[in-house]
Amino acid sequence: MPTKTFFGLPKEKQDRLLMAARKEFSRVPIYESSIANIVKYAEIPRGSFYQYFEDKEDLFFYYVDSLKAEEKDIIVGFFKEENGDIFNSFTRYFDRIIQEILFGPDAAFYKNLFLHMDYRASHKVSPNFYEGDEKEKGRGHEKHKNERELFLKLINTDNLKITDEKDVFVLLRLIVSFIFASINFSYKSEQFGKTRTLEEIKADFRKKMEWLKYGALKEGEQQE
Secondary structure: OOOHHHHOOOHHHHHHHHHHHHHHHHHOOHHHOOHHHHHHHHOOOHHHHHHHOOOHHHHHHHHHHHHHOOHHHHHHHHHHHOOOOHHHHHHHHHHHHHHHHHHOOOHHHHHHHHHOOOHHHHHHHOOOOOOOOOOOOOOOHHHHHHHHHHHHHHOOOOOOOOOOHHHHHHHHHHHHHHHHHHHHHHHHHHHOOOOOOHHHHHHHHHHHHHHHHHOOOOOOOOOO
């Protein structure tokens, strides 16, 4: 997280730093990025950078958080409109974010993020409704806990094979993994010289969700 010094800066200077981060992390993956370029774009001394952030990873993940800021309200809105239906809500959510990820102003940033994602990045990008780790510390702990409790209230489990809260989080982890897989489906296809349309990518996600919802076996093939 940024330091208190960063949050004490005028908004114009904060925004300039974030735009410098966007430019550099859109140009190359984080491991190839340069603090020298970031301070050049932001027009600040290199020494000032370390008054605001611990390192370039600190800035990178803060920028990720800035992109996620409005996502919670969007997901909550879908759940309310769909009366807690987890499958319809996430299908609508995916339809919205895939457009932003592939064609929005941060498309180059997202491409570098997803093609070079490690465990830490995947955890940061995922919505904050994973089951809490009892050892979780830091200023975001209470916020994440509150968000998880909110989603537990929003999700309608009446027609699900859910026995307790842990089952809810297992299902959520599966859906998040499907979201990532369908996003990477578009990038990997491109690497092999294939172009997937937006509708094909959405259809890929819907198929995964239907398998999760109804199972992959044909009707009548279920074994006792």
